[in-house]
Amino acid sequence: MTVSDSWDMPLRTKLLARALSRSRGADRMQTYDEIARSRAWFAPARIPFTWVTGPVPRSVAIAGTGFRARDGHEVAVRTYRPRDAAGEVLPAVLWFHGGGWVLGNTRGYDPICAWIADRARVAVLNVDYRLAPEHRAPQAAHDCVDAARWAASEASGPDLRHTGLGLAGDSAGGNLAAVAAQVLLADGGADIAYEALLYPAVDATMSSPSVTEHAQAPILTRGDMDMFLAHYLGDGDDALDPVHPLVSPLHATDLSGLPPTLVQTADLDPLRDEGAAYAARLQAAGVEARHTNYPRVPHGFMSFPGATRVGAAARTELVDWVSRHARPGRVG
Template sequence: MTVSDSWDMPLRTKLLARALSRSRSADRMQTVDEIARSRAWFAPARVPFTWVTGPVPRGVDIGATSFRARDGHEVAVRTYRPRGSRGEVLPAVLWFHGGGWVLGNTRGYDPICAWIAHKARVAVLNVDYRLAPEHRAPQAAHDCVDAARWAASEGAGADIRHTGLGLAGDSAGGNLAAVAAQVLRTEGGAEVAYEALVYPAVDATMSSPSVAQHAQAPILTRGDMDMFLAHYLGDGDDALDPVHPLVSPLHAPELDGLPPTLVQTADLDPLRDEGAAYAEALRAAGVVVQHTNYPRVPHGFMSFPGATRVGGAARAELVDWVARHARQARHGTVG
């Protein structure tokens, strides 16, 4: 896929999008070995990479822990805490990374997770949920629900608050945060105070107008989406229907009772309209919603803020949302 000069993006965004599009495309993600190689890569936390991804703040301690999922599997969690907070009970936000339920890794999200921990003064729990095609839907959703229930338990440790949790993620991770919030609202097991959904994938039918409008968009194409869903859903009698709420939270029969939700979308993104539709559906159901659509940026822009004009503003909005709702949860207020 070639990034066309007709895309209305700043030059530095366009140049990065062209480079990323050359390095990864749907036709190169067909075998387990190719997928594994892509999963293993992350941008090093040094110049010049940090000019694009943003730095990992020095004032954050990065650690590791794990929890046991419902089937006994040990799920790793990468943790981020403001330095000097040892012994302090911090509000917790769970982060679910993007990558189409197929790609991505927790270490690649150090810049944004550490940034949230540093600026919002929260503990960020970056969950290494299981990926497709080795683990088909709804395994990733189950892992993320289990992660929230673990964070709400004493087993997660005494240095995080086990109530008033935040759920957040980008792209497929935004999907998983939305799914987990719905499951926990219905079935219980964790108190979720707020969500932050960054260009979330919430409708696996791919029927929104922006999917067709941006079918050949930079970073994420319709072909990429087809590939990701084929790996995630699989085929045969045990494959989940694309409209099942564990795959498409937009199609859940009831959206009332969900926590306040931030939805951030990118204007040059196939997922733009379904994110906007989810925000509107939540609002219609009486949920407190803040939706911001960022102009002249493609899918994934929050991971390369240095190559955009709005990446800093988007991160600031995200951090403000997390910090404000973490404070409100602490004091028993909502909104």
């Protein structure tokens, strides 16, 4: 994957995209060893990395907990709480990280999760759901649904509010948040008050015009998407159909009754149009849905706000949405 000088991005965004393109890509994610090495990496919480990712606020305490999934597997959860909220019952938002259901780790999302916890004064629960190809679809979706049901129960502890939960995530994590909201609406087990979907992957058919338009986009290419879905869906008789709602929430029959949803998309992203289509379908179903498309940025831009001109505005929109729905009447 190369980043052409023709991409209409600010110079600092283009330089970062070029650097990331040298270090990863579908051609480098073919073996378990390659995948494991990529999964293990995260940006250190120090300068100069924090100039790009944003700092982890010192006012936030990071800890760990976990829950037992439906099959008995112990799923780890990385937690973020304002340090001065000891003994306070906080609203909770579950975060599902991106990485194509194959890559990513919870620690790599410390900057954005801690920032949400600090600015919105909520507890963020960053779920270490199981990844493909070791655990194919719909295992990740099951883990995320189970995480929400755990957060809604007394088992998650007395310092969390067990109602009015939020679901949030980026890319594949946005997919999992949307899927979990649909499952919980249909089957129950948790009271979900809102969603926040950052450039979500909601259509595994990859049939939106932006997939073709941005097939060689910086950060995420069509080749990357093919690789991720091959690992996640698998093959053979037990592979999920790409239009199954547990993989493609855009293809669910009925979206009515879902909670208020923020959809943020990136203009130079193959996933742009499916995110916009999901927001439009929600609105047509009578759901409160807000869609904002951010110009001149590629997929993943919320993880490197310091390398963009719109990262701060997008994060402010996100935390205002969380604040408004987690704490009705309060704007962050």
